[in-house]
Amino acid sequence: MTQTWHVTYEIFRKKGDQPSHFDRFEMEVDPDEYVLDGIERIWAFHDRSLVFSHACHHSTCGACGMLVNGVEKLTCITSIRSVTKDGGVIRVQPMRNFPVISDLSVDMTDFYQRMESVGHQPVVTIGYEDSKGKFNTEDDLLRLSDCIECGLCISACPIAMTTPAYLGPAVLAGAQQSGDLNPCVLELVDSENGAWRCHSAYECTEVCPSNVDPAWRIMDLRKKLVSRRIKKFFGIK
Amino acid sequence: MDKPQAIVIGAGFTGVAVAYDLAQRGLKVNVLERGPLVNGTSGRTHGLLHSGARYAVDDQESAIECIDENLILRKIIPQVIEPNGGLFVALNESDMAYREAFIQGCEDCHISIEELTPRQTLALEPNLNPKLITAFKVPDGTFDPLRLAMGFAASANAYGAEFHLFCELQDFILDGMGNVKGVQYLDRSSNQIKEIHADIVINAAGVWAGEVAGLAGNIDLPIKPTPGVMVAYDQRLCQRVINRLNEPGDGDIIVPQRQMITVGTTSFEADNLDYIPVFDDQVQLMFERGCELIPAIRYTKERGAFMASRPLLDSGTKGRSLTRTFKCIDHKESDNVDGLVTITGGKATTMRLMAEKTADLVCQKLGMHVSCQTAEIPILSYRKFHLAQNREVA
Numbered sequence: 001m002t003q004t005w006h007v008t009y010e011i012f013r014k015k016g017d018q019p020s021h022f023d024r025f026e027m028e029v030d031p032d033e034y035v036l037d038g039i040e041r042i043w044a045f046h047d048r049s050l051v052f053s054h055a056c057h058h059s060t061c062g063a064c065g066m067l068v069n070g071v072e073k074l075t076c077i078t079s080i081r082s083v084t085k086d087g088g089v090i091r092v093q094p095m096r097n098f099p100v101i102s103d104l105s106v107d108m109t110d111f112y113q114r115m116e117s118v119g120h121q122p123v124v125t126i127g128y129e130d131s132k133g134k135f136n137t138e139d140d141l142l143r144l145s146d147c148i149e150c151g152l153c154i155s156a157c158p159i160a161m162t163t164p165a166y167l168g169p170a171v172l173a174g175a176q177q178s179g180d181l182n183p184c185v186l187e188l189v190d191s192e193n194g195a196w197r198c199h200s201a202y203e204c205t206e207v208c209p210s211n212v213d214p215a216w217r218i219m220d221l222r223k224k225l226v227s228r229r230i231k232k233f234f235g236i237k
Numbered sequence: 238m239d240k241p242q243a244i245v246i247g248a249g250f251t252g253v254a255v256a257y258d259l260a261q262r263g264l265k266v267n268v269l270e271r272g273p274l275v276n277g278t279s280g281r282t283h284g285l286l287h288s289g290a291r292y293a294v295d296d297q298e299s300a301i302e303c304i305d306e307n308l309i310l311r312k313i314i315p316q317v318i319e320p321n322g323g324l325f326v327a328l329n330e331s332d333m334a335y336r337e338a339f340i341q342g343c344e345d346c347h348i349s350i351e352e353l354t355p356r357q358t359l360a361l362e363p364n365l366n367p368k369l370i371t372a373f374k375v376p377d378g379t380f381d382p383l384r385l386a387m388g389f390a391a392s393a394n395a396y397g398a399e400f401h402l403f404c405e406l407q408d409f410i411l412d413g414m415g416n417v418k419g420v421q422y423l424d425r426s427s428n429q430i431k432e433i434h435a436d437i438v439i440n441a442a443g444v445w446a447g448e449v450a451g452l453a454g455n456i457d458l459p460i461k462p463t464p465g466v467m468v469a470y471d472q473r474l475c476q477r478v479i480n481r482l483n484e485p486g487d488g489d490i491i492v493p494q495r496q497m498i499t500v501g502t503t504s505f506e507a508d509n510l511d512y513i514p515v516f517d518d519q520v521q522l523m524f525e526r527g528c529e530l531i532p533a534i535r536y537t538k539e540r541g542a543f544m545a546s547r548p549l550l551d552s553g554t555k556g557r558s559l560t561r562t563f564k565c566i567d568h569k570e571s572d573n574v575d576g577l578v579t580i581t582g583g584k585a586t587t588m589r590l591m592a593e594k595t596a597d598l599v600c601q602k603l604g605m606h607v608s609c610q611t612a613e614i615p616i617l618s619y620r621k622f623h624l625a626q627n628r629e630v631a
Contacts, residue, residue, distance in 0.1 A: 016429070041512055043511075051403050051426050053273040054276055056284075057280070063273060077541045101624075102425065103426075112620035115620055116618055123315065144495045145495070148495070
């Protein structure tokens with residue numbers, strides 16, 4: 001039997017040059033609904049000016065990342081039950097460390113460009129191993145890769161908060177995943193704003209909805225960079 | 238000479254593909270979308286790149302469009318596609334009764350199929366119901382909905398098309414004769430009303446196309462919004478698309494994507510298209526029907542349930558029997574309103590073809606003699622998509 005909860009959505013609002021504020025919406029919800037369902041209902045029935053990003057509603061596209069009660073969440077698969085209680089509050093803000101377009105939507109253009117520059121592979125072989133960083137070349141079947149470029153890891157990263165120049169977890173993990181450390185990629189990742197800037201807070205891995213484990217990948221990328229330098233020092237190809 | 242100006246309403250699959258085709262043929266294109274890219278029906282697809290086999294018996298026109306376009310999309314945008322094929326699986330006598338018609342239908346529609354023994358099938362897909370009687374291999378695939386649209390939009394960008402997201406159409410600008418000359422819209426990110434003029438406006442609003450066309454006059458479109466539910470499960474239990482070998486029905490398709498699978502779908506009629514609730518009984522039905530094909534779904538965590546509304550063409554029949562093909566309407570011909578063209582219906586798989594036919598009509602209306610090239614040119618990386626330059630980022 002479905003339950004009904006009474007919750008209050010507190011939504012971050014920002015239009016053009018006007019100062020930002022929060023709007024409150026009292027809602028009757030099913031606790032097993034997703035946070036995004038409530039936001040979509042607010043748009044459909046209460047406030048048509050609300051700006052928010054979403055597309056697939058089943059965690060394959062990565063469009064609906066937001067801050068929910070202070071924590072990075074992919075709102076299409078985050079149940080209301082998991083973030084509040086009956087009579088409670090759901091405070092929704094745009095992701096951190098991205099320019100805000102309006103309300104809950106952020107501009108991901110630069111982030112996508114960085115993913116492109118490091119050569120992250122959008123399609124990999126079925127046997128691609130998440131946590132070991134190896135390709136199983138025997139299988140010729142393909143699948144879309146695990147990273148859905150939602151940006152949650154960059155929003156959660158304490159270092160990304162200090163400077164927009166830092167490439168950020170998804171991008172460094174993307175370089176590690178692609179495995180192709182050509183001179184252009186090396187210049188980006190083997191640098192002050194690349195792999196060496198990470199302070200191993202592991203917040204990225206904590207919030208990743210796709211088990212990409214960006215923090216582990218950054219550590220693995222460092223290992224590869226060091227081994228390259230050592231080999232270069234001894235003149236080994 | 239200045240380029241002819243076109244405005245596309247809607248940035249779903251149809252809108253982005255039309256924008257790309259028109260920009261490629263030399264028009265200056267502005268796309269208006271009230272939300273982000275593919276926020277409506279297009280985004281919420283299970284992502285099945287149809288081989289056409291699903292429709293090979295009942296809707297052969299659509300089936301042929303699907304197989305032709307399936308092969309083109311694999312070629313021009315492999316970056317968003319899992320090209321692993323699919324299986325049509327028979328579990329009982331009723332399924333077997335469909336077998337002959339299925340073989341004939343696929344042959345009629347030149348869809349290449351191969352029948353497998355249960356042993357061969359289970360070697361390919363070990364999680365399938367071991368009681369299966371027969372199975373056919375078909376050239377299905379899977380695509381990422383957002384990235385499919387972003388790819389077409391990025392290619393449109395490269396030819397100068399501009400995407401105005403979060404911009405909702407308020408009204409058409411009409412001349413004294415009732416012909417469409419431009420649009421007035423609300424930019425939701427700045428709360429400002431703005432205008433753009435154009436030589437032609439293309440209504441690609443999908444299930445909302447009727448509402449959009451209604452703003453231009455007393456226009457009646459033959460669209461029957463037909464929502465369906467889909468449920469995603471948290472493990473990749475199959476590598477290929479799994480279809481039930483039978484008439485199209487509820488919960489008869491399982492689509493793998495990334496590390497999950499999605500079971501779909503149902504078919505009913507809805508009134509309010511802006512918010513369609515996910516009904517628990519339909520989620521339960523997807524679970525039960527999914528378990529018939531892949532019993533292990535019973536032990537797999539649900540990851541998400543969602544609803545999307547197909548813009549099916551109304552031919553006087555109901556739900557499942559509505560055609561999956563599309564229609565391009567010149568409102569000068571049908572309603573004596575010049576400057577407005579509507580494209581609706583169709584499948585995600587046929588988006589490029591829908592755009593080609595629409596752009597053909599637009600070019601003919603504007604007296605341009607340029608042919609379509611979108612079937613040959615590879616689509617740019619989806620990561621090259623960008624918003625309109627005049628957007629102010631707060």
